[in-house]
Amino acid sequence: MNLRTKLTAAVTLTFLAASALPASAGVFGKKKTDQTVTRKPTPAQNALIDKAILREAAVIKTLRERQPLVETYIQNMRPDPAMIQVPEMDAHYLTRINFGKEITEVGYADGKKDSTGKFGGIKQALGGLAGLTKSLHLSYDEGGFVRMVVIDTNGPNGDAFDRQHYNFYFVRNDFLGTVPTVVFDVEPIKRSAGRFFGRVWVERNGGNIVRYNGDLAGEDKDRAEFYHFDSWRSNVQDGLWMPTASYIEESDPKSPAHVLKFKAVSHIWGYSLKIPNKDTDQTSLEVEGAIDTSQQAPDVSPLQAQREWVQQAEDNVIDRLYTAGLVDAPSDFDKTLSDLANNILAYNQIPTARPLKVRILLTTPLESLSIGNTILISKSLIDTTAIPTTDGAQQGANLNALLAFQVAHILLGHRVDTKYAFSDRLLFPSERAFQRLPMHHTNAENVEAAKKAMELLNAKDLADGQRYFSLYLQQLQAREKGLPELNKPQIGDGLLKPDGTFWMQAIVSKGPKLDNNDLKQQGAMPLGQYLRYDPWTDQVIQMHTTYEPLLSSRDKIPFEITPVYQRLTYWQPAAAPVAAPAAAPAPAANNAPVDNAPAAQPAQAEPTTGTATPPQN
Template identity: 60%
Template sequence: MNLRKQFTAGLLLTAFAAMTLPAMADPIFKKKKKEMENPGQKPTASQNILIDKAIVREKAIVKLVKERAPIVETYIQNMRPDPLLLQAPESDQHFLGRVEFGKIIGDAPYEKYTGNAAQKTGGKLGFFKHSLGYMTGLSGALRLTFHEAGFVQMILMDSNDFDRQHYTFTYVRNDFLGTIPTAVFDVTPISGKKAAGRFFGRIWIETREGNVVRFNGDFAGSDEQNKFWYHFDSWRTNAQPGLWLPTSFYVEESDPKSQTNSLKFKAINHIWGYSLKLPPASAENATEEVVGATDVSNDAQDVSPLGAQRAWVQQAEDNVLDRLFQAGLLDAPSDFDKTLEALANNILVYNNITVSTPIRCRTLLTEPLESLAVGNTIIISKSLLDTTAVITADGAQQTANLNAILAFQIAHIILGHRLDTKFAFNDRLLFPTTSVFQRIPMHHTLADNTAAAKKAIELLNAKELVDGQKYFGLYLAQLQERVKNLKSLNEPVIGDALVRSDSDDTFWMQTLLAKGGKLNMADNKQVAAMPLASFLRFDPWSDKVIAMHTAIEPILGAPDKMPFEVAPVYLKLSYYKAPEPPAAPAGTPVPPPADTTAPAGAAPATGTATPPAQ
């Protein structure tokens, strides 16, 4: 497992924190202020009341976020002009860490953390300076300047002084974001020395309780500091009653030298795992109490040696899955997991294979394209599920892609490539949550992956599955065109990549490449792979993944395809709904389940289902 990209929280925030551009990238504060003195209207009395609510709610959000240590992930794609696509990724970088925001959010004015002084001292927080060595390479690649305050601002606007003493508000319009009615205001920092580094843009305030649910813009600079900022679009979701938490933000900047209006770079940032507990200061190795065990004592039987061996393997599997979930890497069990399990069951049925323990599936919430098998549990990364979710009328292409991904890990299970059973001992997992990547290596060996790829092709040669091989072959052909420019996207966090570990552009299932036909980006009817975040969204509090139901957008040209690319955030916002009540106790009459549909072109096995409609 390659851990070169797994950095500390300090590095993560340092890396993306406040990316700042050269002088040509953005007008100075005075010019921006003049451009903003404008089109809006003076707020009415009722709108002023809403603004005052938003100021109060923002302070509450800052307080809550300071008490949390969620997972933060940043993925950056540097772009270059392309004659056919207008622009295409040239390189990428990925950062992942668990961040204790109480150590990041301070009370000092922003101007104390700008310019060379912050770069030399590491700012207010000493641990940042330990990451500056890593920043050297990143700054060279992106031509950035270190500024630690910026990351906080991108999720909180102004963690110190979001109030009427520091900002003016101008009403723009009313708007709906998803199902949420909002009032839209332009926000301008009051001019003066202390305006540097303050939010400059537009906010959306939901009208029920006065929460800011979206803000869009950048930050003010000054002539003296010559400080400039990247533009961003930050979104929040209603994770708990009355609580709107920072969830995702999108960043992009144009290339001033481009004649085709291509971007210099674009980036996405995701935050989840707000319900994760802070690592205890005095007892980091403490485990959490396990509740909800099912009493099966009446069914207890003697166990054979083989049964004992399998139970031992299962114990190791359960320990690791629980630990990964506690660390915020795995999704909470969801309906979508059941869909994957049904597809995996089909593959076994079509090949007349019986396993003693049912195959389970979970989603890895991180960006890189990877999958792995932990015992009889198959884990697939969210972005691998997103980019293979090609929309077709019959769903055949997405289903075939999922079959290929699942077959590779099912082959590992069949061939007995199991997790090291040392993790059946609980003490092996008593380590701080933040070091989970370093302490649980789960990728398979070169020999195991080679054998699994061969076995997976045999599984996919079943008559019900063989016609779908061409779709995943086309997906691999698209990935092959971009794999050298998207190295971070293809470098796994904990599992197996699609690319062979001994090659830069050869896949484990390389034999399927020839079955995909010729890749033709100019053919509007051919879509080989989707952009990132195309299929699944996540709940930042519960860590559940939910299949989106998106409209089918017509492809008008090659630039519309955006395979494996970062795309702007646009969340369908809605108010929080309490979870469904627990299942009825045993003995309670339950209505028969609704019929499910098998993958396109195949007779369904018992209990199967296809991916949710998009």
């Protein structure tokens, strides 16, 4: 069994909800909760527990009406004398969960062919589970991912989290962000596999479970390994708290330095996507309020017609990626990136009649792509390049370099295949999006685009920033052997050539040498550094965090998974739209950079008085 299969199996088994023991395995359980640190609930607390049980059943009912996406990324760790531990290998997969009559999952095939000529995906990744599950005395079924989404899905309706199966003990009152919670320890009455054993945070006002932390019930001697998880939920609508993310880690018991065996994170989004039909996600839309202005339009020149045809293909592909849950809904941060991309053209005095647009690819692998005049950049590229400085110069320079590569593709005419202008080409199930919409460029096109990107970045206003992206690439080069899945693009262009060097290798020599011991120098950030997304609307949101100064080189954790910790808040309805003022006359066309565009902000908010400040540039 390969490492990816083992890691995938490990996290999958963590989330297993409907697992069954072999007849010979017997029943196992944990020791009872230490009652010296917990107390029996008061009548008011018991009433809150009863409400939480009802709300948990309501969450399951809502999940049955949805088909969210779940992405899991895993890093296997190894000891390192300088950093204590670093990633040794990783695994990544994406799946859509169906909470219908039977809980199932459908993986997003990655579009890469294996040795048999067949496309890979979740089925291939889980192909070797039989041997591992046998050693753990567990059996696997395709509803395994549900374990991180709800607490207990045993029982005919998947809602076995109740007083007939669990005991509850009061621990304390607590705040998670601005949300008041009551914390309870939970243990199963009958100690059997698949029962949750741990701690829950119950939101005080509505009785919703907003966080739970623990593992499966059982004795260590009865199975080979345990996998602990910490699951969080978000208030996505009035009174509705839905699963958002889970963090999983397990330590190596043989390591005197307490090195982790692996750590993983799962993100859940796409709750509001239209539920796909049996064979396709396509739907018929009626555009309300549209005004037919076709008779007012001037004649279209042949070149305009060609560009409109390309635009139609671009729009079709972007819309299809959005309905597949892979691209974010338009957001303010997208506008910021779009301004940066158009400024690259302005600094190079390149006129354009069609402004560039930028959207975020919601998946983890480091990749970017261009579809017509729209650039897609993965969320993890944004996160890991968001180096905190007082002026935001390092983050801005990194974004310019990432955007310049795809701007170069657009300028060189490496356009989207116009076959997608025919809408029937987009009629396929969402999990086939990576296979049916390969947007990556050829090696020759990437070489040509890298050369053109360097020309764009040599503009007077951009040249000084090359040194920052040099540090980023050097940091990635130092870690890339342990992160093959993070560097494997799913649909677009990665940063690495097939030989392990970078497409934009020429920029590496533009900066200082990477020094891990220099606390004033930081090449890359951990995953999840800068953006979060609303799991209901799929919009990305810039995070505002306080600055955490580096105390040693071990605080540098580039490209690594970190624990999930959310500042929970209550949902607020969107503000009523303000009537737009009368349109002002359009300004004369010019090619000047956007002076009042929202600049790329420092990745972390400036600290308050008395705390350390981010490095100066």
